[in-house]
Amino acid sequence: MRASRFFISTLKEAPSDAEIVSHQLMMRAGMIKRLGSGIYTYMPMGLRIIRKVEAIIREEMNKAGAIELLMPLVQPAELWQETGRWDKMGPELLRVKDRHGRDFAIQPTSEEVITDVVRTEIKSYRQLPLNFYHIQTKFRDERRPRFGLMRGREFTMKDAYSFDRDQAGMQQSYQRMFDAYVSIFNRFGLKFRAVAADNGAIGGTGSHEFHVIASTGEDALVYCADSDYAANMEAAEALPLVASRPAAAEALTKVATPDATKCETVAEQLKLDLSRTVKTIALTVETETDGKLTKQYFMLLLRGDHELNEVKVNKVAGLGAYRFSTEAEILEVYGCVPGYLGPVGTKAPVTVVADRTVANMADFVCGANDAGFHYTGANWGRDTAEPSIVADLRNVVAGDASPDGKGVLAIERGIEVGHVFQLGTAYSESMKATFLDENGKPAPLQMGCYGIGVTRILGAAIEQNFDDKGIIWPAALAPFELVLCPMGMDRSEAVKETTERLYAEAVAAGIDVILDDRGLRPGGMFADWELIGVPHRVVIGDRGLKEGNLEYQGRRDTEATAVPVADVISFIKGKIAA
Template sequence: MRASRFFISTLKEAPSDAEIISHKLMLRAGMIKRLGSGIYNYMPMGLRVIRKVENIVREEMNRAGAIELLMPVVQPAELWQETGRWDKMGPELMRVKDRHGRDYAIQPTSEEVVTDLVRTEIKSYRQLPVNFYHIQTKFRDERRPRFGLMRGREFTMKDAYSFDRDVEGMQRSYQIMYDAYVRIFNRFGLQFRAVAADNGAIGGSGSHEFHVIADTGEDALVYCPTSSYAANIEAAEALPLATSRPAATEALVKASTPGKAKCADVAELLGLPLARTVKSIVLAVDDEEKGPAGTQLWLLMLRGDHDLNEVKAGKVPGLANYRFASEAEIVDWFGTEPGYLGPIGTRKPVKVVADRTVANMSDFVCGANEADFHYTGANWGRDVPEPLVADLRNVVEGDPSPDGQGVLAIQRGIEVGHVFQLGTRYSQDMKATYLDETGKPQLMQMGCYGIGVTRILGAAIEQNFDDKGIIWPASIAPFEVVLCPMGYDRNEQVRAEADRLYAELQAAGIDVILDDRGERPGVMFADWELIGVPHRIVIGDRGLKEGRLEYQGRRDAAATPVAVPEMAAFIQTRLANA
């Protein structure tokens, strides 16, 4: 490719609405252009990266035995209604009507469509297992699109769906896809981590997320440096910090704590460690048939220095559809405003759930359900009935690893892939069955596997940039090599060598661009450093007279002189070792 025949549209400054570094750099490098809220044009430079990401994904999916097809963006509402997700998905599901008034969804994912396809095409156990995938546009009507391609409304995703005869087969298919994902992210040249995760709204029995490691990541990844344990913080198990509960040694005392509504302030006033305090979080569960009279409040209790894990809370039996209680409800049930709540002496009966660590505490501090007062010396069994015990909190660094092999550490990550064991979540609702060896119908066991193709671009940049711009891994860079001739439009010798080397690299199968625009060196270098091409060759009149060219990797601090006849082989070696 010659730069004069390509479209290069760089900016010195990012638009004011660009937030994170990847958003700013993609706009400045002319890779994307905003069309509307969370909707972007993929410009030629950015599209080249997308296509390279897609090619790697496609090659590894094919290698793993998955079969490519293409499912539509617009999907009939009836399929989504079969699984109940037409209502459950909420406003993120873009709903439209055609001219006849029929309802359709702009797909955010394709579980329903692929299950419908398979239930009509697969009849016998002899046709299983099968795994279909596509790379397709998705749309999710995010409430607040932000961060460019990281959380846009329209995006490109690879989603695959496996169908098996039994659970063991599903688990084999899952492992095949897991292994394929590891190969994919290794080929991207990105530092990543696979972590156990919560299945969320998609359903199923188990899943792993694939995260690109970056300080700007929205997700906290928990791992044990001395073992293989790794999980998203939403799914990371928090072990109790004491193996058993000590005997009570203090009497229950109602202490005055004027104006001290936070655990840290109460601990400071009483001269006690924060870890002796217990915070109260009030949730509500509504019974729609009974109306307001059917609302039940739950009191969740965590140590004062711990934070509630909302995903875990939703897994407590009875709390699947919880919401946070309003202040008016709290006052009605507890007799005081938040900040002084506790399990002792509530106005109305509440269901008490203690985090594992709190359940093993004695002589703790909690609210007295009276403004400006807390109890000290509170104990389970003696002062308050034994609670329901559950894992409610987020882990923190230094917690014991659930596998018993060390302590936990935490790093930030950007989710770019997710693999799920769905089981019969969709096949049961949609009656997707096959006939087994005895001729009896059996539900198919499903798995699904997604990669955010366009999100990879933002994640890769968040991990690979400097003050000059993007630093692409060679495998997904828009171009592997850029030739920068000094005075291409003015110097015949420079032009001749640039053209010769360009032809030689092309013949070797290297994705090279020749900057023949005749720009000044400073402008030319700034453009390609911003765009992030990983390898640069400078061709200048002085160097040619000395029989050398200059090579500089995007991360190199200085250029390396290379003899003119050796440059093509030198570049091929660099690319092979990348």
């Protein structure tokens, strides 16, 4: 490729709406161009990277036995209504009508469509296992699109779906996809971590997320350096910090705590450590039976220095459809304003759900259900009934014991770029996708689901690999592997002849090379390619040629290296292979 015949459009400054590094650098490097909120045109430089990402994914998916197809972007509402997701998805699902008034979805994912394909094609266990995948445009109507390709509305994803006759087969398919993902991300040249995760709205039983490690990542990843334990914050298990409850040592005392609606303020007023306090979170669950609405009230108790994990709360029996109680409900049930609630002497019956650590606390501080007052020396069994439910409710913190008993937990930031799910029969049962087993009886298909955010990989890779000059692409993802930068090619026959010969040799050697023949000054030329992030650069100039050398510099190198002209191609091939 010659730069004069390619489209290169770089900027010195990023647009003002580009908030994070990857967004800023992709805009400056001319890789994307904003069309609307969360919608981008992939410019030629950016599209080259996307195609390289897709090529690696296709090779590894094909190697793992998956078969490529292509499902439509526009999907009939009837399929989504079969699974109930037409209503559950909410405003993220973009709904449209055709000229006949029929409802359609602009797909954010394809579980319904692939299940429909398979239920019409698969009749017997002899046709299983199967794994289909596609790389397709997606649309999710994000409330607040931001960060460029990291959280856009239109994006490209690779979806794969496995179908098996039993759970054991599904788990084998899941492991094959997990291993394929490890190979894919290793080939990308990115530092990543696979972590246990919550399935969320997609349903199913088990799942893992793949995160690119980056200090700017939105997600907290929990891991143990002494074992294989790893999970995202939503799924990381928090063990009780106290192994068993000590005996009560203090009397229950009601103390004045004016204007202290937060545990931090209470601890400060009472000159106690925050870990001695217990905070109360009031929840309401509404159920409708025969047109009659009933409410159940739950009191969640968490240590004052801990954070509530809402995903874990959803898994507590009876709390799958919880909401935070209104102030009016709190006044009615507890007879007190928020900020002073506690398990001792509640006005009305409530279900007390204590975090594991709180259940083992003694002599704790809690609200007295009286505005301006707290109790000190509160104890289970003596001052209030034992909690109705004890559950893991909190986010882990660095230094907590690892759930596998092999060390302590650490936390780092990551950007989610892939997710694999064990769906089981969540979709096949609702859509009646069955096959005839060995006994000739119908059985639901066991499914797995596997996604990679193709365009998101670009943003994540940049967040992990950049400096003050621009992007530093891993070799496998770079738009070009090598850039040739001739100095005064239009004025020096020696430079021109050497450059053309090197270019031809690089192309013949299979190197993805671009020749910058735009005639720019060295400073502008170098700045462009450092911004764009091409990993290898060779400068051809009269001064070096007189000594029989060319100047090589890797994108991460601080200084250039002189390389004999005759050795340059083999030298570059060695660098690329490394």
